[in-house]
Amino acid sequence: MxxxxxxxxxxxxxxxxxxxxxxxxxxxxxxxxxxxxxxxxxxxxxxxxxxxxxxxxxxxxxxxxxxxxxxxxxxxxxxxxxxxxxxxxxxxxxxxxxxxxxxxxxxDLTRLNNLLFLIGFSAVFFAYLFIARRGIPMSIRRIAGLEELDNAVGRATELGRPILFIHGLSTISELPTVAALTVLKHIGRKAAEYATKLLVPNNDPLVMAASQEVIKEAYTEAGRPDLYNEDDIFFVSPEQFAYAAAVNGIAIREKAGAVFLLGYFYAESLMFAEVGQSVGAIQVAGTSATDQLPFFVASCDYTLIGEELYAASAYLSGDALQIATIKAEDIFKLLTVIIIIAGAVAETIGWKFIFDLLMT
Missing domain, CATH: 2.60.40.10 (Immunoglobulins)
Known part of the structure; x- marks a missing residue:
C-alpha cells in the first residue's frame, strides 16, 4: 500500500x-x-x-x-x-x-525580445555601413542571371532582333516591379549603347509611365537620347490573358532576340517562356512567385530566384552602401535560421526556453 x-x-x-x-x-x-x-x-x-x-x-x-x-x-x-x-x-x-x-x-516588458532583435539587427546593419564607408571591399556572390544581361542584349544586337522586356502583372506599388525597373534601366542603357530596339509592353498604366521615364533616363545616361522612342514602351491590356496573348504575338512577329521576364507572374508565365523559346530568344527570368519558378527554370536560359531579383540593384551598380544592406540582411537571415533550428531541437527534447523567449 x-x-x-x-x-x-x-x-x-x-x-x-x-x-x-x-x-x-x-x-x-x-x-x-x-x-x-x-x-x-x-x-x-x-x-x-x-x-x-x-x-x-x-x-x-x-x-x-x-x-x-x-x-x-x-x-x-x-x-x-x-x-x-x-x-x-x-x-x-x-x-x-x-x-x-x-x-x-x-x-511593455513582454515585448523585450522584439527590442533585442531590433537592436541586434541595427548593430549588424550599421556595422556593415561603417565597413562600406571605410572603403573596405565587399562583394556579392556571382549571380549567373545578372551576369548574362549584357550577353543577352549583345546576342539580340548580333541577330539584328529587338529586345522584349516583360514586367508581369504586378503594379507599381509592389516590390517585384520596383526591382524589375532597376534591371530595366541597366538593360536600357546597354540597348542604347548597342542601338538595339527595346520593346516594353505593359498591363498597368503606372508601370508603363515609370518604364518610360526609366528608359528615357537610361538612354540619356548612355549618351543616345536620340534613340529613345516613347512608343516602344506601350500599354496593352489590364486583362491577364489578353495581355499574355498580345505579348506573345509581339514576340512572334518581331522575332525577339532576347526576352527578359522580370516581375511577378501568374499562370501566364509558361505561355511567355514557351513562346520566347520557340522564336529562339535567349531568356532571362526572375520572380519571387515561387509557384512559377519551376516553369522559368525549365524553359529559360537563366533564372533569378526570389531575392536574387531584389539584389539586382546592388549587384549591377556595385554600390558599397547597397551591398552593405544586402550583407546585413543575409547575416540576420542566417541568425534567424540558427534560432529556428535551435528552437526545433529544444522543443523536440522538451526544453521550452527558446519558445518562451520568442513568445510575445
Whole structure:
C-alpha cells in the first residue's frame, strides 16, 4: 500500500506555480500578461478571473505549450485576481489566487525580445555601413542571371532582333516591379549603347509611365537620347490573358532576340517562356512567385530566384552602401535560421526556453 501510494503521489497532477504578471502597453493592446511555470503532464490550462466575493469567471483555455494569457479588459489602478487550473484528462489542479494591479507604464516588458532583435539587427546593419564607408571591399556572390544581361542584349544586337522586356502583372506599388525597373534601366542603357530596339509592353498604366521615364533616363545616361522612342514602351491590356496573348504575338512577329521576364507572374508565365523559346530568344527570368519558378527554370536560359531579383540593384551598380544592406540582411537571415533550428531541437527534447523567449 505504501509503495502504491508513493507511485500515486508521483503521478499526481501538480497545480501551476510561480504565477506572475506584467503590464502590457499600447493603444489597443493594453492589458495584463499572466505567466506561470508549466505543470508536468498538464494538457491544458484554464484561466479564471476571481471577483471580490470569490466567484470565478472563466476567461480562456491554452494548450500545454502556452504558459501565458493576456487579459485586455483592464482599468488603471484596479486590482485583478487570477487562478490558473492545470488539466489532464478529467483531473485538474488549481493554483493559488494571484493578484496584480494594472498600472500603465512606458515600456511593455513582454515585448523585450522584439527590442533585442531590433537592436541586434541595427548593430549588424550599421556595422556593415561603417565597413562600406571605410572603403573596405565587399562583394556579392556571382549571380549567373545578372551576369548574362549584357550577353543577352549583345546576342539580340548580333541577330539584328529587338529586345522584349516583360514586367508581369504586378503594379507599381509592389516590390517585384520596383526591382524589375532597376534591371530595366541597366538593360536600357546597354540597348542604347548597342542601338538595339527595346520593346516594353505593359498591363498597368503606372508601370508603363515609370518604364518610360526609366528608359528615357537610361538612354540619356548612355549618351543616345536620340534613340529613345516613347512608343516602344506601350500599354496593352489590364486583362491577364489578353495581355499574355498580345505579348506573345509581339514576340512572334518581331522575332525577339532576347526576352527578359522580370516581375511577378501568374499562370501566364509558361505561355511567355514557351513562346520566347520557340522564336529562339535567349531568356532571362526572375520572380519571387515561387509557384512559377519551376516553369522559368525549365524553359529559360537563366533564372533569378526570389531575392536574387531584389539584389539586382546592388549587384549591377556595385554600390558599397547597397551591398552593405544586402550583407546585413543575409547575416540576420542566417541568425534567424540558427534560432529556428535551435528552437526545433529544444522543443523536440522538451526544453521550452527558446519558445518562451520568442513568445510575445
Amino acid at each position: 505504501t509503495v502504491g501510494g508513493f507511485i500515486l503521489a508521483l503521478n499526481a497532477l501538480l497545480p501551476p506555480s510561480n504565477i506572475r504578471g506584467t503590464t502590457c502597453v499600447g493603444d489597443t493592446t493594453a492589458g495584463l500578461m499572466i505567466t506561470w511555470d508549466r505543470s508536468p503532464g498538464a494538457e491544458l490550462y484554464d484561466i479564471y478571473l476571481v471577483d471580490s466575493a470569490g466567484n470565478k469567471t472563466y476567461l480562456a483555455t491554452t494548450n500545454q505549450k502556452y504558459n501565458r494569457y493576456k487579459h485586455f479588459d483592464v482599468r488603471a489602478g484596479q486590482s485583478y485576481t487570477f487562478i490558473v487550473s492545470a488539466i489532464k484528462g478529467d483531473t485538474s489542479a488549481e493554483s493559488a489566487p494571484f493578484t496584480i494591479t494594472f498600472r500603465p507604464s512606458w515600456f
